[in-house]
Amino acid sequence: MKQLSTRHLIGIKSITEDDIQLIFETADNFKEVINRPIKKVPSLRDITVANLFFESSTRTRVSFELAERRLSADTVNFAASSSSVSKGETLLDTVNNILSMKVDMVVMRHPAPGACVYLEKRIPANIINAGDGTHEHPTQALLDAFSIREKLGDVAGKKVAIIGDILHSRVALSNVFCLTKLGAKVRVCGPPTLIPKHYAELGVEVSHDVRDTLRWCDVANVLRIQLERQDIKYFPSLREYHQYFGINKQMLDELDKEIVIMHPGPINRGVEITSDVADSNHSIILQQVENGVAIRMAVLYLLAARN
Amino acid sequence: MEAGKTLLDHDRLSLTIERLCHQLMEDWGDFSDACIVGIQPRGVALSDRIHKRLQELTGNDHIQYGRLDITFYRDDFRMHDKPLSPHPNDMDFIVADKKVLLIDDVLYTGRTIQAALAALQHYGRPKLVELLVLVDRRFNRHLPIQADYIGLSVDALDEAYVKVNWQEVHGTEEVLLFDKKGQ
Numbered sequence: 396m397k398q399l400s401t402r403h404l405i406g407i408k409s410i411t412e413d414d415i416q417l418i419f420e421t422a423d424n425f426k427e428v429i430n431r432p433i434k435k436v437p438s439l440r441d442i443t444v445a446n447l448f449f450e451s452s453t454r455t456r457v458s459f460e461l462a463e464r465r466l467s468a469d470t471v472n473f474a475a476s477s478s479s480v481s482k483g484e485t486l487l488d489t490v491n492n493i494l495s496m497k498v499d500m501v502v503m504r505h506p507a508p509g510a511c512v513y514l515e516k517r518i519p520a521n522i523i524n525a526g527d528g529t530h531e532h533p534t535q536a537l538l539d540a541f542s543i544r545e546k547l548g549d550v551a552g553k554k555v556a557i558i559g560d561i562l563h564s565r566v567a568l569s570n571v572f573c574l575t576k577l578g579a580k581v582r583v584c585g586p587p588t589l590i591p592k593h594y595a596e597l598g599v600e601v602s603h604d605v606r607d608t609l610r611w612c613d614v615a616n617v618l619r620i621q622l623e624r625q626d627i628k629y630f631p632s633l634r635e636y637h638q639y640f641g642i643n644k645q646m647l648d649e650l651d652k653e654i655v656i657m658h659p660g661p662i663n664r665g666v667e668i669t670s671d672v673a674d675s676n677h678s679i680i681l682q683q684v685e686n687g688v689a690i691r692m693a694v695l696y697l698l699a700a701r702n
Numbered sequence: 703m704e705a706g707k708t709l710l711d712h713d714r715l716s717l718t719i720e721r722l723c724h725q726l727m728e729d730w731g732d733f734s735d736a737c738i739v740g741i742q743p744r745g746v747a748l749s750d751r752i753h754k755r756l757q758e759l760t761g762n763d764h765i766q767y768g769r770l771d772i773t774f775y776r777d778d779f780r781m782h783d784k785p786l787s788p789h790p791n792d793m794d795f796i797v798a799d800k801k802v803l804l805i806d807d808v809l810y811t812g813r814t815i816q817a818a819l820a821a822l823q824h825y826g827r828p829k830l831v832e833l834l835v836l837v838d839r840r841f842n843r844h845l846p847i848q849a850d851y852i853g854l855s856v857d858a859l860d861e862a863y864v865k866v867n868w869q870e871v872h873g874t875e876e877v878l879l880f881d882k883k884g885q
Contacts, residue, residue, distance in 0.1 A: 397784065397785075397787065398783075398784040398785050399785075420787075421785075421787075421788065424771070424773075424774075424788040424789075424790070424791065427790075427791055428774065428791075431793075431824065432796065432824075432825070433824040433825075435824070436774035436775060436821075436824075437774070437775055437820065438773075438774040438775075438776075438779055441780075466774075696774075696785065697785050699779075699780060700779065700780055700782070700784065700785030700786070701785070
């Protein structure tokens with residue numbers, strides 16, 4: 396029997412390829428569970444999970460909550476907007492208070508990069524990073540790679556393009572770590588202002604030509620422009636961004652092969668991707684969401700066993 | 703590795719399975735309102751065999767058959783050093799109002815069967831459930847669970863370990879008794 400090399404899931408950078416494969420194998424089983432008439436198993440019935448969301452989220456929070464409930468864990472939810480954080484409480488105090496209520500695992504999203512590492516060193520619970528600022532979003536990268544594996548059979552050797560706002564995207568960074576660990580070829584594509592210089596050192600190609608990138612890749616993972624994190628202007632206008640980097644149906648039709656379109660959501664229709672592409676049969680966006688629950692169940696299950 | 707004591711060799715194991723199949727036909731008829739559920743991973747080699755043989759004997763080619771994985775239902779999850787690895791679950795029918803024959807290789811503490819009963823509930827309310835095991839270790843049951851059909855009863859100490867080998871998995875076919883686990 397195999398186990399994860401870690402007690403926490405802070406980022407993809409700190410886990411091994413074996414860990415990723417173990418999570419995928421376990422997620423295969425959970426995918427079968429969530430397609431049963433009764434989609435629930437009692438594995439985590441003695442575990443309490445706190446979902447701490449210091450930043451807004453719909454998909455990830457619902458997906459984690461669903462995963463926890465389908466494993467029969469008890470859950471407590473916490474959203475920063477309605478909590479004492481707005482009264483000036485520190486992160487450590489907030490979390491310690493919640494842990495005093497005997498919580499075994501913490502799923503946390505936080506706007507500050509490294510917030511999970513800070514917690515990991517200070518509290519005894521297992522920690523799962525659900526996105527820390529512009530740093531990592533490990534479960535999203537796992538479900539993206541899992542969806543590629545499901546659609547194309549394997550991740551190794553596949554060409555995956557990550558297109559959009561790379562600079563502000565934790566999804567991009569986690570995806571790069573995950574895909575390169577699994578042996579895929581990765582290219583990031585976007586305006587020069589939205590691709591950090593250090594990306595070339597991560598073993599990925601960098602491109603600023605979206606048409607060329609689409610011709611090159613087997614899978615295009617399209618990211619949203621994160622205007623809420625942009626305090627200065629990185630490009631003239633959304634309209635101009637769409638003209639140069641947006642993906643439409645015509646561009647896909649001009650290719651001599653079928654490529655897979657992915658998007659971690661939320662989609663800004665008409666900016667990075669047009670509606671006819673998002674809703675086309677190239678797109679596996681909704682499969683990604685379904686796989687998200689299976690992946691998160693696998694992560695919770697495997698970490699709970701390492702208490 | 704010390705060789706275990708052979709409780710059933712290849713021929714006697716075949717004979718035992720044959721006997722169990724005939725016994726089942728006596729009580730269950732042609733299995734038209736019943737289904738067979740093997741417990742993953744170790745009960746499945748036996749249930750595959752019994753399902754195939756019963757189809758031959760009864761002439762009913764459509765005996766419903768599932769392989770149930772109980773990993774997520776176990777009560778000893780997190781008491782092991784490492785996580786329990788799940789196995790494929792293959793149940794494409796509902797057991798509501800059906801007679802269910804549950805099959806495993808060795809009945810010992812009864813906890814696997816308890817987990818299997820919990821898992822089975824998620825597929826509806828069966829009319830009745832009976833249990834068939836190849837080996838019944840009569841000592842050290844933790845729960846009030848007994849088998850209805852037994853290939854072989856074994857009285858052994860708690861430290862002892864009973865292992866069933868199957869042609870398709872292990873290359874030989876026999877039931878062995880070891881003095882200590884891990885031998």
